[in-house]
Amino acid sequence: MTGADGLLGTTLVPLWRKAGADVIGWTIADFDIRDADATRRTVVAARPEVVVHAAAYTAVDRAESEPDVAMAVNRDGSANLCRPCRDVGARVVYVSTDYVFDGAALAPIPPDAARAPLGAYARSKAEGERAVAASGCPWTIVRSQWVFGPGGPNFVDTVRRAAREGRSLRVVDDQVGAPTSTRLLSEGLWGLTRRGASGYWHLAAAGAASWFQVARAVFAAADADPSLVTPCSTAQAGRAAPRPAYSVLDCGATSTALGVPLPPWAEHVTAYVRLGRMPGIGLLAEDA
Ligand SMILES: NC(=O)c1ccc[n+]([C@@H]2O[C@H](COP(=O)([O-])OP(=O)(O)OC[C@H]3O[C@@H](n4cnc5c(N)ncnc54)[C@H](OP(=O)(O)O)[C@@H]3O)[C@@H](O)[C@H]2O)c1
Numbered sequence: 001m002t003g004a005d006g007l008l009g010t011t012l013v014p015l016w017r018k019a020g021a022d023v024i025g026w027t028i029a030d031f032d033i034r035d036a037d038a039t040r041r042t043v044v045a046a047r048p049e050v051v052v053h054a055a056a057y058t059a060v061d062r063a064e065s066e067p068d069v070a071m072a073v074n075r076d077g078s079a080n081l082c083r084p085c086r087d088v089g090a091r092v093v094y095v096s097t098d099y100v101f102d103g104a105a106l107a108p109i110p111p112d113a114a115r116a117p118l119g120a121y122a123r124s125k126a127e128g129e130r131a132v133a134a135s136g137c138p139w140t141i142v143r144s145q146w147v148f149g150p151g152g153p154n155f156v157d158t159v160r161r162a163a164r165e166g167r168s169l170r171v172v173d174d175q176v177g178a179p180t181s182t183r184l185l186s187e188g189l190w191g192l193t194r195r196g197a198s199g200y201w202h203l204a205a206a207g208a209a210s211w212f213q214v215a216r217a218v219f220a221a222a223d224a225d226p227s228l229v230t231p232c233s234t235a236q237a238g239r240a241a242p243r244p245a246y247s248v249l250d251c252g253a254t255s256t257a258l259g260v261p262l263p264p265w266a267e268h269v270t271a272y273v274r275l276g277r278m279p280g281i282g283l284l285a286e287d288a
Contacts, residue, residue, distance in 0.1 A: 010151025
């Protein structure tokens with residue numbers, strides 16, 4: 001796995017190891033994916049069967065002022081990784097994002113919908129997808145969204161901290177998606193990989209909510225007063241990067257392939273805020 005010390009990797013690597021996989025967790029200290037030679041050397045020496053490719057430039061707002069850096073990591077770095085994977089016959093499972101869509105959809109977005117990225121990060125991830133799909137290695141592109149968990153900064157943790165400190169928050173009410181736990185994502189990726197899934201897949205929690213609704217749910221789960229959270233618009237929030245207004249992913253095919261229903265977002269958000277852990281989704285042992 002690339003990006004092994006990031007938000008997703010922190011949950012995925014130990015979970016997959018407990019499930020019996022022989023996982024090598026690569027971080028930027030092992031190789032920078034912009035360095036094609038170092039990437040090739042390391043991948044060829046490891047001879048993996050599958051590479052979960054989660055390493056990415058993920059600073060959505062900062063990318064607006066350094067789009068070339070985002071593109072070098074997310075497009076060119078992905079191409080650098082795929083070339084040696086093709087040569088050793090490894091499948092690349094590329095973790096991608098709902099931000100490749102423009103938010104104009106009126107219903108959950110199917111995996112074969114056309115990409116229409118709005119910002120610099122989104123464009124670089126969309127180009128990363130193209131690079132993976134054109135690379136000649138076996139590939140799987142799994143898009144997720146609004147990820148939270150114990151491995152790095154994320155919205156649910158930020159709001160939980162505000163709830164515990166009794167602070168009030170203004171949160172955007174005109175972007176709709178589904179917060180997805182690193183546990184759900186790691187377990188779903190396991191299921192798709194074990195089943196040899198290829199092509200495009202969507203993997204996120206069930207249901208839909210605005211960031212504002214999620215923040216209120218976090219406050220409620222933390223036994224704080226939800227009325228401390230008030231709504232604002234994306235324009236009022238004044239972030240550098242544009243974001244999709246509606247990016248709920250249609251995960252029906254994924255759920256069918258996995259043979260389990262994907263849990264509603266509130267289930268994992270509530271468990272995470274209350275207990276600090278996220279339940280499994282039925283593909284791996286609950287205590288894994
Ligand atoms: N978080 C979300 O809400 C979300 C939603 C949808 C999709 N995704 C996708 O899911 C994947 C994992 O996201 P995440 O939330 O776990 O992100 P993250 O916490 O930012 O982790 C990304 C990892 O990639 C590493 N990295 C960055 N540049 C690199 C480079 N040039 N060479 C090698 N490694 C590099 C980072 O290392 P450093 O920290 O040392 O830079 C970090 O460990 C990403 O591809 C992201 O686009 C995330």
